[in-house]
Amino acid sequence: MSSKKKKKLTPAQKEYQTFAKSKEPKRPVFKNCVKAFIVGGIICTIGQFLQWLYMTYFNFTEVTAGSPTAATLIIISVFLTGLGVYDHIGQWAGAGSAVPVTGFANTMASSAIEHRSEGFVLGVGGNMFKLAGPVIVYGVFSAFIVAIIKIAIERLGGM
Amino acid sequence: MLQGHQSWVFETKPVIVGSAAVGGPFEARGALAEDFDILHDDLWMGQDSFEKAERRLLEEACETAIQKAGKKKEDIQFFLSGDLMNQIISSSFAARTLGIPYLGLFGACSSSMEGLALAGLIVDTKYGDYVLAATSSHNAAAEKQFRYPTEYGAQKPPTAQWTVTGAGAAVVARQGDGPRLTAATIGRVVDMGLSDPFNMGAAMAPAAVDTIQAHFRDMQREPSYYDIIATGDLGSVGHDIAGDLLNKHGVEIKPEIFTDCGLMIYNKDQNVLAGGSGCGCSAVVTYGHFLNRMRRGELKKILIVATGALMSPMSYQQKESIPCIAHAVAIEMI
Numbered sequence: 137m138s139s140k141k142k143k144k145l146t147p148a149q150k151e152y153q154t155f156a157k158s159k160e161p162k163r164p165v166f167k168n169c170v171k172a173f174i175v176g177g178i179i180c181t182i183g184q185f186l187q188w189l190y191m192t193y194f195n196f197t198e199v200t201a202g203s204p205t206a207a208t209l210i211i212i213s214v215f216l217t218g219l220g221v222y223d224h225i226g227q228w229a230g231a232g233s234a235v236p237v238t239g240f241a242n243t244m245a246s247s248a249i250e251h252r253s254e255g256f257v258l259g260v261g262g263n264m265f266k267l268a269g270p271v272i273v274y275g276v277f278s279a280f281i282v283a284i285i286k287i288a289i290e291r292l293g294g295m
Numbered sequence: 296m297l298q299g300h301q302s303w304v305f306e307t308k309p310v311i312v313g314s315a316a317v318g319g320p321f322e323a324r325g326a327l328a329e330d331f332d333i334l335h336d337d338l339w340m341g342q343d344s345f346e347k348a349e350r351r352l353l354e355e356a357c358e359t360a361i362q363k364a365g366k367k368k369e370d371i372q373f374f375l376s377g378d379l380m381n382q383i384i385s386s387s388f389a390a391r392t393l394g395i396p397y398l399g400l401f402g403a404c405s406s407s408m409e410g411l412a413l414a415g416l417i418v419d420t421k422y423g424d425y426v427l428a429a430t431s432s433h434n435a436a437a438e439k440q441f442r443y444p445t446e447y448g449a450q451k452p453p454t455a456q457w458t459v460t461g462a463g464a465a466v467v468a469r470q471g472d473g474p475r476l477t478a479a480t481i482g483r484v485v486d487m488g489l490s491d492p493f494n495m496g497a498a499m500a501p502a503a504v505d506t507i508q509a510h511f512r513d514m515q516r517e518p519s520y521y522d523i524i525a526t527g528d529l530g531s532v533g534h535d536i537a538g539d540l541l542n543k544h545g546v547e548i549k550p551e552i553f554t555d556c557g558l559m560i561y562n563k564d565q566n567v568l569a570g571g572s573g574c575g576c577s578a579v580v581t582y583g584h585f586l587n588r589m590r591r592g593e594l595k596k597i598l599i600v601a602t603g604a605l606m607s608p609m610s611y612q613q614k615e616s617i618p619c620i621a622h623a624v625a626i627e628m629i
Contacts, residue, residue: 160454227451
């Protein structure tokens with residue numbers, strides 16, 4: 137909570153919040169990190185294996201193999217979301233299954249499934265990017281800023 | 296009759312002549328499965344949306360409660376119901392099906408006892424002979440509205456709770472056999488400035504404590520008067536806090552009689568983090584488990600304190616804190 141908001145609290149509220157905080161079971165941060173490392177690592181290893189597969193058997197180069205690799209991981213993730221498995225993996229793995237491309241696919245697929253009951257246009261179409269939208273907005277925006285900085289440095293003869 | 300500052304004493308002691316609890320597949324694996332009248336093995340209840348599934352639960356609970364009371368729905372004069380969905384659609388749509396004159400309530404998860412207290416009031420003041428009080432919640436429908444899509448793989452913290460898929464209903468009458476409503480305490484809204492929707496127990500605990508204290512002050516009773524004092528859905532975190540706060544304020548409740556519906560409904564191996572929550576939680580545990588035990592003679596006097604968090608997804612996104620409320624109803628076998 138911001139310090140600005142804390143100021144408005146009465147002494148009784150402040151006292152209670154400190155008390156409630158002490159009663160709150162702590163998030164097992166270290167355990168979560170280890171789990172995230174393992175699951176995230178496994179997902180990336182699968183990605184690495186897929187890339188090798190595409191390069192060895194399907195005439196892709198190291199650069200072009202990226203697209204079919206990501207697509208395969210997305211399909212697997214969407215499939216697991218549809219079967220109702222991915223959320224259970226997510227509860228166990230935390231950031232490990234949220235950060236890779238599979239997590240992004242899960243946000244879109246889960247929103248699409250959830251809002252199917254409101255129809256294809258307003259339900260699926262309107263809500264598919266509910267969770268993925270912020271990632272796209274701020275991903276594109278930060279890429280834009282970084283690109284401007286890069287161009288500015290180049291023009292000024294920095295590189 | 297008003298007693299003290301905020302309590303009602305029901306002089307005619309209205310009777311719960313019939314009650315029913317309906318649950319979903321996860322509740323069927325829970326600790327209180329035997330106390331449900333109907334258990335579904337399908338989270339969709341054969342419907343094509345979770346919202347319709349919740350409505351079906353509520354309709355079934357109402358129909359079963361009326362049937363167990365030995366009545367027809369035409370005999371019921373008023374229907375009081377509330378739920379967690381936007382504009383309480385589950386209740387209103389179930390009222391459309393039932394065709395009973397209806398008052399919609401919103402007290403979030405405190406709706407169960409809000410409805411029961413008002414049903415007691417209507418019957419006690421002779422403004423109705425048979426009044427039906429009901430409430431429902433559905434895990435997936437609540438997750439969809441308040442949190443993330445059900446299949447979204449976000450990690451929940453250990454303070455988070457599991458919304459119960461279930462509905463409970465009770466028929467309150469002027470005469471008959473069964474547990475009787477003797478008193479109710481209406482709570483005030485308490486907000487201690489907490490704003491974490493994944494820790495509702497800690498937000499709601501002060502409201503429960505406020506209402507429990509008010510009840511004993513107004514009724515001039517000791518906590519030992521009751522065989523069980525059960526809060527609605529504080530979960531392990533909130534229940535622990537409430538116990539400590541009550542001790543601090545000099546209300547001594549023995550740990551063996553002080554419990555929480557959210558801690559009772561599931562088994563230990565079901566991994567529901569801090570416990571069960573939702574309107575259905577206190578409703579199914581009270582209208583199923585507790586009333587069954589009273590009818591079997593195992594319990595004589597119980598106090599149910601249903602707790603509710605009066606927030607909306609929008610108020611939370613706008614960084615508002617969570618105002619909470621609790622209503623208590625005393626039920627006795629006489």
